[in-house]
Every structure is written in C-alpha cells, then in structure tokens.
Amino acid sequence: xxxxxxxxxxxxxxxxxxxxxxxxxxxxxxxxxxxxxxxxxxxxxxxxxxxxxxxxxxxxxxxxxxxxxxxxxxxxxxxxxxxxxxxxxxxxxxxxxxxxxxxxxxxxxxxxxxxxxxxxxxxxxxxxxxxxxxxxxxxxxxxxxxxxxxxxxxxxxxxxxxxxxxxxxxxxxxxxxxxxxxxxxxxxxxxxxxxxxxxxxxxxxxxxxxxxxxxxxxxxxxxxxxxxxxxxxxxxxxxxxxxxxxxxxxxxxxxxxxxxxxxxxxxxxxxxxxxxxxxxxxxxxxxxxxxxxxxxxxxxxxxxxxxxxxxxxxxxxxxxxxxxxxxxxxxxxxxxxxxxxxxxxxxxxxxxxxxxxxxxxxxxxxxxxxxxxxxxxxxxxxxxxxxxxxxxxxxxxxxxxxxxxxxxxxxxxxxxxxxxxxxxxxxxxxxxxxxxxxxxxxxxxxxxxxxxxxxxxxxxxxxxxxxxxxxxxxxxxxxxxxxxxxxxxxxxxxxxxxxxxxxxxxxxxxxxxxxxxxxxxxxxxxxxxxxxxxxxxxxxxxxxxxxxx
Amino acid sequence: xxxxxxxxxxxxxxxxxxxxxxxxxxxxxxxxxxxxxxxxxxxxxxxxxxxxxxxxxxxxxxxxxxxxxxxxxxxxxxxxxxxxxxxxxxxxxxxxxxxxxxxxxxxxxxxxxxxxxxxxxxxxxxxxxxxxxxxxxxxxxxxxxxxxxxxxxxxxxxxxxxxxxxxxxxxxxxxxxxxxxxxxxxxxxxxxxxxxxxxxxxxxxxxxxxxxxxxxxxxxxxxxxxxxxxxxxxxxxxxxxxxxxxxxxxxxxxxxxxxxxxxxxxxxxxxxxxxxxxxxxxxxxxxxxxxxxxxxxxxxxxxxxxxxxxxx
Numbered sequence: 001x002x003x004x005x006x007x008x009x010x011x012x013x014x015x016x017x018x019x020x021x022x023x024x025x026x027x028x029x030x031x032x033x034x035x036x037x038x039x040x041x042x043x044x045x046x047x048x049x050x051x052x053x054x055x056x057x058x059x060x061x062x063x064x065x066x067x068x069x070x071x072x073x074x075x076x077x078x079x080x081x082x083x084x085x086x087x088x089x090x091x092x093x094x095x096x097x098x099x100x101x102x103x104x105x106x107x108x109x110x111x112x113x114x115x116x117x118x119x120x121x122x123x124x125x126x127x128x129x130x131x132x133x134x135x136x137x138x139x140x141x142x143x144x145x146x147x148x149x150x151x152x153x154x155x156x157x158x159x160x161x162x163x164x165x166x167x168x169x170x171x172x173x174x175x176x177x178x179x180x181x182x183x184x185x186x187x188x189x190x191x192x193x194x195x196x197x198x199x200x201x202x203x204x205x206x207x208x209x210x211x212x213x214x215x216x217x218x219x220x221x222x223x224x225x226x227x228x229x230x231x232x233x234x235x236x237x238x239x240x241x242x243x244x245x246x247x248x249x250x251x252x253x254x255x256x257x258x259x260x261x262x263x264x265x266x267x268x269x270x271x272x273x274x275x276x277x278x279x280x281x282x283x284x285x286x287x288x289x290x291x292x293x294x295x296x297x298x299x300x301x302x303x304x305x306x307x308x309x310x311x312x313x314x315x316x317x318x319x320x321x322x323x324x325x326x327x328x329x330x331x332x333x334x335x336x337x338x339x340x341x342x343x344x345x346x347x348x349x350x351x352x353x354x355x356x357x358x359x360x361x362x363x364x365x366x367x368x369x370x371x372x373x374x375x376x377x378x379x380x381x382x383x384x385x386x387x388x389x390x391x392x393x394x395x396x397x398x399x400x401x402x403x404x405x406x407x408x409x410x411x412x413x414x415x416x417x418x419x420x421x422x423x424x425x426x427x428x429x430x431x432x433x434x435x436x437x438x439x440x441x442x443x444x445x446x447x448x449x450x451x452x453x454x455x456x457x458x459x460x461x462x463x464x465x466x467x468x469x470x471x472x473x474x475x476x477x478x479x480x481x482x483x484x485x486x487x488x489x490x491x492x493x494x495x496x497x498x499x500x501x502x503x504x505x506x507x508x509x510x511x512x513x514x515x516x517x518x519x520x521x522x523x524x525x526x527x528x529x530x531x532x533x534x535x536x537x538x539x540x541x542x543x544x545x546x547x548x549x
Numbered sequence: 550x551x552x553x554x555x556x557x558x559x560x561x562x563x564x565x566x567x568x569x570x571x572x573x574x575x576x577x578x579x580x581x582x583x584x585x586x587x588x589x590x591x592x593x594x595x596x597x598x599x600x601x602x603x604x605x606x607x608x609x610x611x612x613x614x615x616x617x618x619x620x621x622x623x624x625x626x627x628x629x630x631x632x633x634x635x636x637x638x639x640x641x642x643x644x645x646x647x648x649x650x651x652x653x654x655x656x657x658x659x660x661x662x663x664x665x666x667x668x669x670x671x672x673x674x675x676x677x678x679x680x681x682x683x684x685x686x687x688x689x690x691x692x693x694x695x696x697x698x699x700x701x702x703x704x705x706x707x708x709x710x711x712x713x714x715x716x717x718x719x720x721x722x723x724x725x726x727x728x729x730x731x732x733x734x735x736x737x738x739x740x741x742x743x744x745x746x747x748x749x750x751x752x753x754x755x756x757x758x759x760x761x762x763x764x765x766x767x768x769x770x771x772x773x774x775x776x777x778x779x780x781x782x783x784x785x786x787x788x789x790x791x792x793x794x795x796x797x798x799x800x801x802x803x804x805x806x807x808x809x810x811x812x813x814x815x816x817x818x819x820x821x822x823x824x825x826x827x828x829x830x831x832x833x834x835x836x837x838x839x840x841x842x843x844x845x846x847x848x849x850x851x852x853x854x855x856x857x858x859x860x861x
Contacts, residue, residue, distance in 0.1 A: 272807040292610075296808040342606035346625065401785045404804060408604075411624045411791045415604035426790050428703060 041261035043530070043546055046274040046283040050245050050267045054236070055224045056200045057151065057158045062288070063245065065199060065540035066265060070247050071134075072202030072230035075111040075125055075144070076193065078104070078455075080534055086306045089524070090534040090545075092197075094455035096364040096494065102193035103494045110139060110203055110231055111196070120188030120492030125196075127179045131254040133205035134228060134235040141181040146206035148173040150219045157200060160470075164459060165195040166489075188492040194454055199538040205229035233258045233544040242267055247543060259532075259547035271404070278303060278525055285526045285541065290404055291349040294523050302528050307351055310522035311360040311451035311537040314352075314405075316397065316413075316515035317474040322444045324395075329387040331512040335373035336380035338515050339416050347408045352518040358461065358508045361519055362537075365457025365501050370509035373516065380420055392421020398446040402431025406447045409517065438473050445515070448473060453538045457501035458488035465508050476513035568851045569838070579830025586824050590636040597630035601793040610810050620812035622802060624791070628813060631793035632820050638794045639824070642705065643774035646712025647767060653713065654720025655763055657682075659756050661721065662728030663747070679725070682718035690715045694777060698786040708787050712774045719770070720763055727759035734758075765839040772828030779821050795821040 051067040053059035078092035093105045100106075101116040108114070111125040131139035151158025152170045166189035167173065174182045183192060195201055204220075208229040213220035223229070228236050233255065234247040247263040266283065268274045275293045278286035279300050289297070297305050318325040318334060325331055340354050353361070356371035384390045397413065399406035407428070414424045424445070429437050438448055450471075452460035462485045463469055467477035484504040488497045524533050524541070531549045536542065570577040589596065599617075605625030613620045619628040661678045664671040685693070694711040701707035731737065732755055740750050779796030781787035788794045790801075795817040802813025837843045 270804070272804045275807055290804060292805060292808045292810070339606060346606040346609040346623065407790055407801065408624045411626070412604040412606045414791070415602075415624075418603075428785050428790060430785065 041259075042264065043260045043262070043285070043543065044264045044266060044283040045285045045287065045541070046266050046268040046277050047287045048267070048269055048271070048274075050241050050243065050265065051239065052241065053225045054228055054239070055221065056202065057154050058156050058225075060157070063265065063267070065538060066543070067228075067236075067245060067247075068202060069199055069536075069538075069540055069542045070232055070234040070263070070544070071228035071236060072204075072232040073109045074198065074202050075109060075127075075196040076106050076114070077109045077197055079107050083306075083308050083535065086308050088304070088531075088533075089306045089308055090532075091308065092455070092534075092536060094363060094537065096498075098494070102190075102492075104194060104197075106193065106197065114193065116193060120190070120192065121186070122182060122184050123192045124176065124180060124182045127181065128254060129179055131231055132252050133208060133231050134250060135205055135208040136252075137205050137207040139203070139205075139231055140178050141175040143203050143206045144181040145173050145175050146209070147202070147204045150204065154219055154221070161195065161198070161201055164454075164462075165189060165191050187490055190458055190489065190492045190494070190497060191454065191456060192492070194456055194459075198453055199536070199540065200453070202230055202232070205231065234263065237262075249544075253544075255544070258544040260543055263543045275525075278527070281527070284530050285524070287525075287541070289523060289525055291347065291351045294351060294525065295349050297525055303525065304528045304530075305523065305525050306533065307521040307523040308535050309353065309362050309519065310535065310539060311362060311453070311455070312449060312520045312522065312539060313355055313360060313451060314447065314449045314517045314520060315355060316517060317438070317443075317446050317448055318513060318515060319441060319444050319446075319475055320477065320513060321441070321475040324387065324389050324393055325444060327387045327389075328511045329383045330389055331515075332373070333380040333383035333387070333389075333420070334417075334515050335512050336376045336383065337416055337420055337422075338373070338413060338517070339375050340373075340517070341375065343409050343412055344518060346412065347405050348518060348520060351523065352520040355516040355518050358464065358505060358514070358516075359457060360451060360455075360460065360537075363452075363455045363457065363460060365498050367502055367505055370506045371516065372509075373512070377416075377419055384420060390421075392423065394423045394425070395444045396425040396427050398427040398429050398434075398437055398443045400431055400434040400447060400449075401428045402434065403447070403449065405520075410447070413515075439470075441473055441475055446473070449520075451537065451539055455537050457505075458485065458497055461485055461501055461504055461508070462489065465504070465513070474513040476508075476511070478507060478511065481507050565848070565851075568855070569834070569847060572847065572851050572854060573834070573837075575830055576834035579827050579834060582823060582827030583831060586636045586640065586827065589633050590640050593634045593637055597627075597633045599627035599630040601626065601630045601634040602791045604791070610805070610813070612810075613812055619816045622798070622813040623805065626791065628798070628816055631798060632795070632817055634793040635795050635798070635817065635820065636824070638705070638788060638792060639775050639778055639796075639821075642708050642712060642778045642788075643771050645709045646778075647716060647770045647774050649709070649713035650716035650770075651720050651763060651767055654717040655724045655756065655760070657717070658721040658724025659728050659751055659759065662725035663732055663751055663755060665725075665729070678721070682721050685714070686718045690777070691780060694781055695784070695786050698781060703786065703789060705788055705792075708778055708781055711781065712777055715777070716770055716774065719766065723762055723766060724756075724759060727762060728755055731755050731758050761839060765835045768828065768835050769832035772825045772832060775821070775828065776825050795824075 047063055049061060049063045051063040052061045053064065054067055056068045078094055080090045081093045083089040083091045097103050097105050110127060110131060112128045113126045115124045127139055127141060149170045151162050166185035166187060168186060172184050174184060176182050209220035212223045233250060233253045235250055237246040237248045239245045244267060245265040249258045249261045251257050268277060271289050271293060274286035275289060275297065277283040294305055294307065297303050318331045320326055344352055344354060356368045357366055359366055361368060397410050399410045410426050414426060417424050437443060438446055452463050463471045465476055465481055466472060466485050467482050481504050484500045487500045491497060522535055522539055529548050530546055532545045532547050534545045608621050608625040609623055611617055611621045617627050621627055657678050661675040664675045694715050697711040697714050698707045701710060737750060737754050740754055778787060782794050782796030783800045787796060790797060798817035799814045805813055837847060
C-alpha cells in the first residue's frame, strides 16, 4: 500500500500526525470534568511535613496532628456550629453553657452518654456498643483503661494529660462493666469532661496492642509509632516519612464511611510550592501558607480561601530571670515600643488580630480589658527612665528560621527599639533547634507560637504563667497568680473559675511577661469544590469532614 | 640609567596591560565591574538614599518607583540602599577569608613540601598536614562550610573562618607542588650547604619563588568566596539579619516571587551574579597573563593588531 499523495512530503506528514494526535487528545479534554468528578473520592493535601511518629504520647509535630485525628477517635467532641464570620466554615462550639454538664456543649464520639457527678470528682462514660477498630476488635471499657494506663506508664505527654485532669494513679480510671468506664479524682476537677475532647486523648485498641507488643513492649510503642490501632474513620495505608502518608477510609467506621475514600498527605516543605500546586490543581488543600500567599490566592480561579480567628498566639518571651527584663517597667516599656498595628498590616496583611490578652480570645473566660499597650514611645521612655534604663541597653532577640513571619517582625521591632537606645541583636535559630532554645529559657527575648488546645481559661493560663509549669518559658513568677490559678484548678464551679482567672489575667497583663504580638488566623486554602471544612482549636484538619460537591 | 630603565619597563607594562584590555574587552569589563563594586563599598553612605537597616513598616513591599528605585522589602527597607551597602560585607568576608586561607595554606604547603623527604618527626608532620587536607577536601565545600558555621555560631567571623577553612587546602596543595620543584634548585641547595637555617631558606628563597600561581589563584577564589558567603546567608547560616547582604536579601524575598513581589530577590540576585561574573573575568585575565605561553600568544595578537593598524 502506498501513502496517500498528500502525505508524500515530510512536512505534510508531520501536520497530519499532529492533527491525529490532537483529535486523540480532544475527547479527553472534553471529558475532563467527568474524570475529575470520578476522582472525587481522593483528596490530596500539600502539608509542610509528613508525620514523624504516629504515637501522640511523644510526638507533637505538624503532620502527626492530622494523622492522629484520622486514625483515632476520643470519647467526646464539641458540637459544631457555623463560623460567625465565614458562613461556609464550621467551628467547635466552645462557649460557656450554664445549663449543660461541665458547662460545655458536647457530642458523644466513642462515648454514647456521660454523667458528671455533682461533686466534680467523678465522671462515668457509657461507651457505644459494636464499635470496631481498624483491626476488627470491639471497643470496650478495657480499651479506655488501658489507654490511660499507657499514659501513666510512659509519662511524657501522657503525664501532662493525667495531671491536668486530676488523675493521680492508674486505678483512678475504673472499668465499671464491659461498656462503662469511670474517671475518679481526689479533688473537684474542672476538666473532667473537656479533656476528652482533646485531640491527644484518643482511645487505643488494647486487644491489638497487647497482641503485637507481647511482653517485650507491653505498651506497643514500636507498633503505634508506625501503625495504628484505633477507632477512627481512617486507616493507614502507607507512610513514607518525608514524602507522603496515605489514608484509606474505613467501611466499618461507626459513624459511617467518610465521603473521601483516599487521602494523600504530601510533604511539600516550601509554602510557595504548596501555593503553586493548589493553583495548578495538583492538590486539593494547601496547608500553612504565608499571609501574602493567602492574599494572592483570593482571586485565583477554582480556589477558595477561608480564614477564621484561631487559638494560635504569637508572642515574644521577655525572660524575667535575665536583666533588665526582671523589671516589670522595662517589660511594659517593651510593649509600648512594639508597633503592633504596623506589624499586623505589613507582616500579617490583616490576617491576624492584635494580641490583647494572654490566652486565646476565642475561648470562654478571655478578657481583653487589660491591654493598655498602644504604641507610644513617650510612654516607653518614661517607663525606662523609671526603671533606670533610660540610656538604653543591649539585648538579643531569637527567632525561628522556619517561620517566615518572625524575621520581618524582629527587624521591625529592632528598628523601633533603636529609637529608645535599645540595641537588639537578632539571632536566627534553625527550625530544628528552635524548640530547644525556647525550653532552655536562656534567651533574653525569644519568639514563641502556641495554642492551648483545651478551650478553658484555667488550662490556658496555667500552661504559660504558673511558676511551676513546664511551658512557662518566660520564667514568669507571681505568687498571687499561682494562688489564683490553683484556686481555678481546684473547683468545678465555673462562676468562681471565671472570677479568679479574670483576676489572674489582670495581673499578668499588667506585669507583661511577654511582648504581645498577634492572634494569627487559621487559613484554609482549598479547591472550590471541597466542602465541609471545620476549624478545630487543635488547628488541624480532619479528613472525615470533607466531601466534594 | 637604572631608574629610567625601570620607568620605561613600568610604562611598557602599563602599555601592555592597556593593549591587553583593548584586545580582550571582556577583561576590561571584569575590571570595570569590580571597580564599581569597590567604589560602592567605599562610598556607600554617600550613594545610598536610605538607612539600609531601618525598617519602615508603613512602606512595605513597594514596587520600584522614583522614591525607591528598586522598591522596598517586606519590612519596608530600601532595596537599592541595601544592595549598595552589601559589598561592604560580602567583599570584606570574601577578601578576609581568601587572604587568611592563602597565607595559612601557603605557609603550611611550603612546610609540607620542604620537609617531605626529611626523616623522623618532620616527615611525619608533613604527611599529617597533607592527609588532614585530604580529609577537608573530601567534604563538599558547601556542606563543610555549613558545619563550620553551625559549630562556631552565626556571626560575621564564623563566615570568614568558614571561607578561610574551606579554601586553605587549595593553596596548600598549590604551594606544596611548587615548593617540591623549587627546593631542588641549585640556589636552594647552595643555601643549605652554606648552613642557612631552614626557616631562612623557606622565607628568603623557597616561598618567594613559588608564590606566582598562588597570586593567580587568589582573584579566582574571591569570586567563589562571595558566592559561598551569599550561599551561607541564603540558607540562614551566614550573617545576622538585617545586615545588608545579597544572599540573605535573596532568601528573604524569594518566597514572595510567587505572589508577584519579584523585586526583593531579583535585584540582589542580579548584583550577586554581576559581581561574581566580574571576578571570574579578572580571574581568567590573570590566568592568561600569568601563563607565559598564552601571554606570548596574546602579545603576538596585540602586535599583529598594532601592525595592521599602522598606516602603510
């Protein structure tokens, strides 16, 4: 057979093959929306990091939060309400309810019902029956007991959770019958219920854990670090650290199979790359973006951006054990010299609100009445003079190289302090060693970003301002504050608690152990067709919330 | 007579140099770039319109305009002023680091070469120096520099030491190979037989006669050293913020490129590229001029050109 005449020269042949290739591709292009909808059961997330360890008793890294939420469930959760500012988003209802048990609006997760003893020293949970783990074992009261025993035995984060919930010994968690478990404390404890909404108090499948751990590893540490044994909506299909984690929805999840079958959680360390992937359509959600990137995405096609007030706080620790910050007047002056409004505009592009308190402003019990520190150099000078430091001093400010907002804030603050004769040397600390720098408490000034996960004033304030707290990185110590916080921890009477925590906030704000910077928003940047996002005070996404629509 | 001869020789050299620049304009470009950079470094306070380290958060990320010809960065600092000030740091670090490594490397290299065949502790020491430099050179330069800065802590001095440290083996090897040939020269043997001490032989006879290739290497290395300094600052291991320095300016701005704010990183990137290019051109000119055979070829070309240009 000979070639048709018009194909006999090379150029015509090329044109023809090009045309053929074009028509071959056309149907695909036209059917793209359909193919897209079929892929709807997969969700791809670009995150700064994959989980390091899957054991929430030891790991608090970014990707671990998402993994724990997907693989495990706890006893309780907060009821969800629409976000007052962003109608397409939901959030937890953390408000104070005088008429509800524990004064909180909760829904049962693994617990079907719960009964809080009026003494505030005992809570009894009735578990849901027929709940299966990802290994097929049924949830029983023994699983809850074993989980809290593990926390007691392994210490670390577990020790923190047992302490804040007032549990002194493993026997305080009692199996009442197969599906009933009780928590008993010596003193009334205000967090008896709230602590079970926490992301990091999930329940393990003790049958599986005992089976794989045997006698060598009775708490299944090796297993839980890399795999999961829980009652959550997803199971782990693959975890390649530094690359991606893949989660598969569970058919037999007690709450019904989640809408998204497969979640691919990809590590993309640079935020600019995460933005590009979202804009190009390669991922469905891009996490932890910089304020400028969020702004640039607002006009991007097929991308939706929601930004809501969150439990995040960013501040600068003024180390009370290092001169001249041992003098409250100097610390007050440092706050008057901080150009907060300019920082919020220039660095956060308005995606944050001024930090005008010492706990999250979205939590019950917060008061913003005690923040007097509007940018005022004259006032700062006056205070420095009173402290005998009017000729200025030299100090250093450490910031995290891994958090791009901290360097510009530090530079702006440095320029502002120069006007007062305060010379600040900037110390850029690599992300890997930054947390060590903070916990050593040897820096005169260091940035810190944190959010107390339990929406409670006593919990939040005790974390940062109790003189004995591990997280009190500014070395702040005030006997009166310690007394007030102890009083708040020893009663379940919410009126008394609101009163004493309010007084504590007034003292703390006056003594200014921090330079108060901002409440950064939490931002969800997603494809427009991803629905169901809920903001949690633990600042992570939960895959089971999402669907495509 | 001797003064006049020297004068003529100097003029001849200058004349030759100028003809070289005419024959190879790329060399002239290199010298011009480096001259401009040096002038910037010296007269920065007179040229720069703003304080290079003063944040002005009211004017953040302003695009290039008449008041800020290269725009402002995320904290409102003027990018043009910072670019003008940056060579003060970059050049100083590169020069200091390279000079330290050249002096240290040359001395150690000379000793290693001179004592290599001696018996006993001296030969052991010479061998030890060479093996130590092998170990240093086994690491990738950049990784090694990061490690040095990590150990010493983040400051200007640690960057200088890092630059000096990674370059020392280069001079060490260069000097040693030169010394190995020079020490067999008759005049060295004569000095040795005459009872001159080792130190005097090294200082007076061996080192001065082995120095030429080291000097040639120097100019090439300064360009590399600037790049290394900027690289260290880019990954955050170099100078402290907000010291005006090209690498750290690029690092501060590169994430903003995707949001359309290209000026905070593109301008310092260009400045860095042009500077390194300038030093590379000077390096290649030194290479040509220091190599007698290539120099002769070039001389021939110039001669040919001048002959052709003559009327006649």
